[in-house]
Amino acid sequence: TQLLEQSPQFLSIQEGENLTVYCNSSSVFSSLQWYRQEPGEGPVLLVTVVTGGEVKKLKRLTFQFGDARKDSSLHITAAQPGDTGLYLCAGAIHFGNEKLTFGTGTRLTIIP
Amino acid sequence: EPEVTQTPSHQVTQMGQEVILRCVPISNHLYFYWYRQILGQKVEFLVSFYNNEISEKSEIFDDQFSVERPDGSNFTLKIRSTKLEDSAMYFCASSADGSQSYTFGSGTRLTVV
Numbered sequence: 725t726q727l728l729e730q731s732p733q734f735l736s737i738q739e740g741e742n743l744t745v746y747c748n749s750s751s752v753f754s755s756l757q758w759y760r761q762e763p764g765e766g767p768v769l770l771v772t773v774v775t776g777g778e779v780k781k782l783k784r785l786t787f788q789f790g791d792a793r794k795d796s797s798l799h800i801t802a803a804q805p806g807d808t809g810l811y812l813c814a815g816a817i818h819f820g821n822e823k824l825t826f827g828t829g830t831r832l833t834i835i836p
Numbered sequence: 837e838p839e840v841t842q843t844p845s846h847q848v849t850q851m852g853q854e855v856i857l858r859c860v861p862i863s864n865h866l867y868f869y870w871y872r873q874i875l876g877q878k879v880e881f882l883v884s885f886y887n888n889e890i891s892e893k894s895e896i897f898d899d900q901f902s903v904e905r906p907d908g909s910n911f912t913l914k915i916r917s918t919k920l921e922d923s924a925m926y927f928c929a930s931s932a933d934g935s936q937s938y939t940f941g942s943g944t945r946l947t948v949v
Contacts, residue, residue, distance in 0.1 A: 757938070759940075764925075764942075764943070764945075765942050765943065766840075766927045766929075766940035766941050766942050766943050767879065767927070767940050768940070769937065769938060769939070769940075772937065812879065814879070822884075822934060823869070823881040823884055823892055823894075824869075824871075824879075824881060824938065825881070826871075826878050826879040826880070827878070828878055829878065
């Protein structure tokens with residue numbers, strides 16, 4: 725069973741601060757995705773990383789896949805209240821029609 | 837922006853009753869999935885479906901569960917005899933390539949009483 729542990733579980737910071745959320749596993753993943761989930765809604769895909777060491781940027785969000793493809797991080801620069809939400813990482817072991825294993829989630833609150 | 841549509845958004849059913857959750861995946865997608873999320877817990881994989889058959893299913897997806905793509909556009913999840921522990925948000929997802937780009941629906945909140 726592949727497990728993805730996210731840390732921290734909860735994070736509350738002031739607007740304008742920077743933060744990093746971590747997603748760790750003992751398993752190697754062929755790809756790792758980050759989602760954001762609003763209450764009562766489905767997860768919305770933010771990014772997919774597939775290559776060890778890969779870095780992708782989405783405006784103020786920077787995503788990195790670990791060299792060994794076992795871990796990933798999400799860094800937010802100058803956090804804004806609109807960044808508030810539940811962030812989920814999810815990994816796929818193999819390419820092609822592969823189920824996702826979801827992480828435990830990080831609930832982020834940005835205080836204006 | 838193409839969407840995965842799920843109906844109903846909420847379903848309340850009595851224990852032991854059958855329920856059918858419906859999903860319309862994105863039209864050119866070939867891979868379809870059901871996931872569920874019990875309140876306060878992780879999103880969990882239930883089943884994947886490709887080429888009109890189940891590709892993989894989890895331990896949760898026992899004989900009480902079934903999936904069907906009856907008409908080329910809908911993708912349904914049936915629970916034959918619901919239990920209290922089936923109460924959860926059920927998410928349908930589809931993917932064009934089965935690996936990197938999933939789109940999730942908004943979910944159906946199933947409450948078994």
